Amino acid sequence: MKFLSYFRAFSYAMIGVAMLALVLAGGLDIGLALAFLAVMIVSWKLEGTRWQLPERYGLAIVLLSIPLFYLDWHYQKTLGEPVERLGVTALAHLIVFLSAVKLLQIKKDRDWVFLYLISFFEVLLAAGLSFSPVFLGTLTLYLLCGLSAVTAFEIQKARRSLRHTETRLLVPPDSRVFKKDRRSWRTTEAARLPAVALALLVLIFVFALPLFLIAPRSGAAALTRSGGGLTNFIGFSENVTLGQIGTLKQDDGLVMRVRIDSAEPARGLRWRGVALDEFTGISWKKSADARRPEPVVERAGFFQLGTTESLHKLTTQTFFLEPLESPVLFAAPRAVAVQGDLPFVRVDGEGSIQSRRHDFERIMYKAISDTHEPAADELRRDMRPYSPAFDRYLQLPETLDPRIVALTRTMILEAQARTRYEAAKAIEWQLQRDYGYSLDMKASGPDPLSDFLFNIKAGHCEYFATAMVVLLRTHGIAARVVNGFLPGEYNETAGAYTVRQSDAHSWVEVYFPETRSWVTFDPTPSAGRVVPQHTGLKAQLQEYAEALELLWFQYVVGYDKQEQRSLATSLHNQVSDYGRTGSRLLATIKGLLTTNVVAFLIAAIVLLIGVTVLLFGKRIWEFIQGRGSGRSLEESRTYSNVQFYKKLLQVMEQRGVARDKHQTPLEFAGRLKSSDALVITRAYNRVRYGGERLSASEQREVERALLTLEQE
Numbered sequence: 003m004k005f006l007s008y009f010r011a012f013s014y015a016m017i018g019v020a021m022l023a024l025v026l027a028g029g030l031d032i033g034l035a036l037a038f039l040a041v042m043i044v045s046w047k048l049e050g051t052r053w054q055l056p057e058r059y060g061l062a063i064v065l066l067s068i069p070l071f072y073l074d075w076h077y078q079k080t081l082g083e084p085v086e087r088l089g090v091t092a093l094a095h096l097i098v099f100l101s102a103v104k105l106l107q108i109k110k111d112r113d114w115v116f117l118y119l120i121s122f123f124e125v126l127l128a129a130g131l132s133f134s135p136v137f138l139g140t141l142t143l144y145l146l147c148g149l150s151a152v153t154a155f156e157i158q159k160a161r162r163s164l165r166h167t168e169t170r171l172l173v174p175p176d177s178r179v180f181k182k183d184r185r186s187w188r189t190t191e192a193a194r195l196p197a198v199a200l201a202l203l204v205l206i207f208v209f210a211l212p213l214f215l216i217a218p219r220s221g222a223a224a225l226t227r228s229g230g231g232l233t234n235f236i237g238f239s240e241n242v243t244l245g246q247i248g249t250l251k252q253d254d255g256l257v258m259r260v261r262i263d264s265a266e267p268a269r270g271l272r273w274r275g276v277a278l279d280e281f282t283g284i285s286w287k288k289s290a291d292a293r294r295p296e297p298v299v300e301r302a303g304f305f306q307l308g309t310t311e312s313l314h315k316l317t318t319q320t321f322f323l324e325p326l327e328s329p330v331l332f333a334a335p336r337a338v339a340v341q342g343d344l345p346f347v348r349v350d351g352e353g354s355i356q357s358r359r360h361d362f363e364r365i366m367y368k369a370i371s372d373t374h375e376p377a378a379d380e381l382r383r384d385m386r387p388y389s390p391a392f393d394r395y396l397q398l399p400e401t402l403d404p405r406i407v408a409l410t411r412t413m414i415l416e417a418q419a420r421t422r423y424e425a426a427k428a429i430e431w432q433l434q435r436d437y438g439y440s441l442d443m444k445a446s447g448p449d450p451l452s453d454f455l456f457n458i459k460a461g462h463c464e465y466f467a468t469a470m471v472v473l474l475r476t477h478g479i480a481a482r483v484v485n486g487f488l489p490g491e492y493n494e495t496a497g498a499y500t501v502r503q504s505d506a507h508s509w510v511e512v513y514f515p516e517t518r519s520w521v522t523f524d525p526t527p528s529a530g531r532v533v534p535q536h537t538g539l540k541a542q543l544q545e546y547a548e549a550l551e552l553l554w555f556q557y558v559v560g561y562d563k564q565e566q567r568s569l570a571t572s573l574h575n576q577v578s579d580y581g582r583t584g585s586r587l588l589a590t591i592k593g594l595l596t597t598n599v600v601a602f603l604i605a606a607i608v609l610l611i612g613v614t615v616l617l618f619g620k621r622i623w624e625f626i627q628g629r630g631s632g633r634s635l636e637e638s639r640t641y642s643n644v645q646f647y648k649k650l651l652q653v654m655e656q657r658g659v660a661r662d663k664h665q666t667p668l669e670f671a672g673r674l675k676s677s678d679a680l681v682i683t684r685a686y687n688r689v690r691y692g693g694e695r696l697s698a699s700e701q702r703e704v705e706r707a708l709l710t711l712e713q714e
Contacts, residue, residue: 005161009154010049013114014042016147017101020121020128023140027128029094038098045105060107064100071096090131097124114155118148142203149199237464237485237506238275238328241287244450247485248441248462253503256324257487258332259552261498263318270522271373273332273501275486277352277511281472283399284450286483291394292351305347307355308338308372315374322498322552323365331355332486333369335511335522342367352482353520376517381423384516388480392513395480398472403452410473422479426512426523429473433466433525463526467508470525480513484522495545496552646704647686650679653711678707 018039025035048054055063074092097120104117125144128137237247260273278286299306310316317334331340331347333355340347344357344367355369388396410429417428438460445454445461451472454465467483474481485508490501507530511520651661654674661670671683685704688694696704 005154005158009151009158010046012147012151012154013117014046016144016151017105017117017121018042019140019144019147020124021098021101023128023137023144024094024097024124024131026136026140027131029090029127029131030098034095034098038102041102041105048106055103055107057108057110057113060103063103067096067099067103070099090127094124094127097127111155111159118152118155121148146199146203149203150196153199238330240276240293241285242276242278242485243285244464244468245444247464247506247508248444250503250506251441251462255503256500257326257503257505258324258501259322259493259496259498259548260490260501261320261322261496261552263320270524271334271489272507272509272522273487273489274335274337274354274484275330275332276354277482277484279352279394279482280397281399281468281483283401284448286468288350288352289394289397294351295348296351298347298349300347303341303343305340305344306338307340307347307349308336310338310372312374315372317371317373319369319371320498321367321369323360323367325360325362325364327359327361329356329359331357331367331369334371334373336373336520337369337371339370340367341370375521376514376519378423380517381514381521382421384422384514386515388513388515392480392515395482395513396475396478398475401449402472402476403449403456405452405456406472407476409455410476413473414477422512422514423521425477425479426470426474426481426521429470430510430523430525433470434527437461437466437527439463439527439530463530464508466525466527466530467510470510470523474510474512482511482520484509484511493545493548493552496548498552500548644686644690646708647682647690649708650682650686650711653708654679676711678710681707 021030021035021038024030025032071092074095077092101117101120104113104120107113109117121144125141128140236242237250258273262271276288277292278288279292280287280289316338319334321332323332333340336353337355340355342365344365346357348356350356357365413429413432414425417424417432419425419428436459437454439462440460441462445451445458445465447453451465451468454461455469464483464485471481471483485506487501488505488507490499490505492499507526510523510525512523513520647667654660659674661667665673667683667686671680674680682704685696685700689696
């Protein structure tokens, strides 16, 4: 492989990988990318031929193409391009056109530099459009190709500027070094330059990693993406029409990923979103009391929402929330704190957590929840009456179907329930037993709840939760509806739950005044609470891809001060663990050595000998070789460098013959017209420029020649 082909190959690869990064980021259409690939192939074939575009033609085409950017921008605007994407597509088109023109024309050094800069701009544009870990792979490949291309570019420039006469002053034509340069490029630079580029790439990442970890990005917890949030994300506002959650469950769009830090997460885990207390007969909404925000204490990104009786009851969750058209923050039931790079946190009267909207941004935060609920026996003994503040949880529609009251009485009598808890469990169990789960069959009409209870008798979770709350309220039991998500599918590789829109769920919370707790009940049949488990090779690959994307988001996109502190704490704990382990090991060694002093002395001697061999082994071996050949170590060193040539120059100066500064060693030897001087000079060139060592016979020949010159 010729060096020029190597240079062109990596230059083309650098340009092609930059275009690939732009395509994977969604900034360029596949059709245009394939057309550009065809241009690259044609340009490669035309390199060095008369069919390449002259430079002045290429410049004229580039100047004439600039107005096309303005026209293309207006065309994209007429197509209804989103505001945040307006101009990006047109800019990508202009970049592709400029690169294609430059590839097809006759290229000088400045043209290659122009192509390199365009490719770098493409990578920057792709970085602004993509938040996927795929970008890291294309960036790594681009850096590798870029380092190889730029290194080859500089070598190519240096080779053109170096004259042949200058090489003669450095390397004599008959030396082995000159012969080495004429060897096949495939066995030298071809194997060396890519390895150098790879080593430089590794060094870049090694030196950049500490800076990356020490300096978190500004606003890194949110990255603008190419589209809006989940536009059909409904059921988490202050007014939810009955049936909206069922619409949400028919979509598999990703909502969030959740990682639980505790070793044993609570059973029946759910991600609580909004709680609604007022039922109109066809919809749920927040009452005026529920909308009233409660004060939240904030300290350095830590928002305290409540307290807990015991720290061992706490469950810490890390949420990686996708862009949503909702300000809701999700958490396991009874969140006591939220930690994250959030401008503010609000909590309404129902314990629902909200922050700013993030339609175009991913956000990451931690939630700490007390998921403990009182024991069943304790709840059965709860007979304390409700205070007037809980009257809103007993509210019923004005046009309530009287059959619902009768149905409640029947369910409680059949179960022989005597307490609030027993009544709630009875209604929960009978709804699960007597009604079916379906996303297709939906209650309708002016009274959808009655249609569900007495006609269709099938529906999804929202109908079951609404029915249980209304049935409980007719019996004087305070209850409310909660909309949130089931835990989702657990990804073992990522150690996190993947939560999709299809995991949306509604359940019931019942208040028990004795323990001042809201207790979760779920009347939906088990068929509506099963999280699908995917198996097979495709599912396994998808699991690895999701784990990689989660790591990318946590430590690249969402890496902020909070994550920095978490990482620093983890590293500090690990270092402390290693320190304690090392201390125990040293104590053990000390105990062993105290009981066996002889063993300690032997170990010390062996260690000393080993260190001596490692440090001075090479010199000792040279000394032994020098003794074996009848020479001292200093004499052996003399023949390993160029001291013998200095002796030749000293002998000649004593005779009045000095070497001129402009003369090469061989030219000086030719001037002397001495075969002995030529022998010494050739040996000098091999040692000085070829990096070789003289054999014993060659050293004797040099000694003989020096002795002869001294005696003459």
